[in-house]
Amino acid sequence: DAALYRAKGAGRGRTEVYEPSMEQATTAGVHRELIAAIEHDQLVVHYQPIVDLTDLQVVGYEALVRWQHPHRGLLLPGAFLSSIQEAGLSVPLGQLVATQVVDFVAHTSDQTRWVSVNVSADQLGDGEFATTLLAEISRHRVAPGRIVVELTESSLVASGTRIRHELTQLSAAGVPILLDDFGTGVSPLSYLRDLPVAGVKLDMSFTSGIPEDPTAGRVARALGALARELAMVTIAEGIENEQQADYLHRNGWRYGQGWLFGGAQPGESIP
Ligand code: C2E
Ligand code: MG
Ligand code: MG
Ligand code: MG
Numbered sequence: 001d002a003a004l005y006r007a008k009g010a011g012r013g014r015t016e017v018y019e020p021s022m023e024q025a026t027t028a029g030v031h032r033e034l035i036a037a038i039e040h041d042q043l044v045v046h047y048q049p050i051v052d053l054t055d056l057q058v059v060g061y062e063a064l065v066r067w068q069h070p071h072r073g074l075l076l077p078g079a080f081l082s083s084i085q086e087a088g089l090s091v092p093l094g095q096l097v098a099t100q101v102v103d104f105v106a107h108t109s110d111q112t113r114w115v116s117v118n119v120s121a122d123q124l125g126d127g128e129f130a131t132t133l134l135a136e137i138s139r140h141r142v143a144p145g146r147i148v149v150e151l152t153e154s155s156l157v158a159s160g161t162r163i164r165h166e167l168t169q170l171s172a173a174g175v176p177i178l179l180d181d182f183g184t185g186v187s188p189l190s191y192l193r194d195l196p197v198a199g200v201k202l203d204m205s206f207t208s209g210i211p212e213d214p215t216a217g218r219v220a221r222a223l224g225a226l227a228r229e230l231a232m233v234t235i236a237e238g239i240e241n242e243q244q245a246d247y248l249h250r251n252g253w254r255y256g257q258g259w260l261f262g263g264a265q266p267g268e269s270i271p
Contacts, residue, residue, distance in 0.1 A: 045064065053253060062115070095128070117133075118151075134175075239260045
């Protein structure tokens with residue numbers, strides 16, 4: 001199939017095959033397929049390690065959804081997330097991710113590790129996500145701080161009072177909120193002040209500029225200083241080599257994530 005291409009590096013020694021978009025298929029067909037995928041448990045969560053850059057120990061994971069497609073192989077979110085949103089399936093997606101993640105956290109052998117979950121603005125607002133997540137957390141008797149929610153700056157900026165209420169509800173229950181893709185949003189600073197944000201994830205566009213682009217490095221350093229000034233947790237994304245890891249660690253980024261430390265892998269392969 002000419003539309004398929006290979007993405008290397010998403011996990012050492014593994015090759016993921018996916019389609020860049022599903023535009024060729026009819027919208028209604030894709031929506032039907034996605035509903036079937038949810039019913040047949042084809043949407044599965046993989047886990048990418050997050051390490052402490054001080055000693056390279058794994059401290060947690062980011063949950064990243066994949067579609068184990070019966071014919072097309074393992075699809076990455078870029079190939080189907082927008083279709084999920086268009087089909088109005090964001091709420092069921094959030095529920096299945098929340099269920100899988102809390103179950104994983106409850107059964108993982110290292111009970112100090114946490115897992116962060118990506119949430120889009122359209123998954124929030126009606127209280128369903130917070131309700132589902134907090135119910136799963138108490139059902140499995142998991143410490144709330146071991147589940148973390150990641151939200152992009154842009155979805156925070158677009159968010160209304162109901163979304164903010166839901167975030168405050170999660171934060172008050174002990175679930176930390178992280179600002180994802182930090183540094184790429186429109187007006188982050190007032191949000192850092194006004195919303196219950198526990199930490200930031202440096203967007204990988206800054207990481208990938210290190211060391212060739214001195215400006216990327218300086219911005220990363222300044223954003224790290226800002227986050228530390230606000231007593232926030234700092235996590236740098238997209239670390240692919242040791243130079244990047246060293247630079248970011250020396251410049252205030254405590255935690256790191258990226259192919260240097262490992263790609264996303266199925267929960268079953270994590271002890
Ligand atoms: P994100 O939250 O910024 O996730 C990080 C993305 O960077 C992931 O892509 C990850 O596989 C990739 N990545 C990790 N390390 C490296 C690296 O060293 N180099 C490079 N080049 N890339 C790296 P992925 O899995 O394709 O996810 C893409 C986006 O889809 C995520 O961006 C997130 O915004 C969204 N997403 C993933 N899972 C979910 C979910 O369950 N719900 C929602 N609402 N969104 C999700
Ligand atoms: Mg994320
Ligand atoms: Mg990110
Ligand atoms: Mg990103």
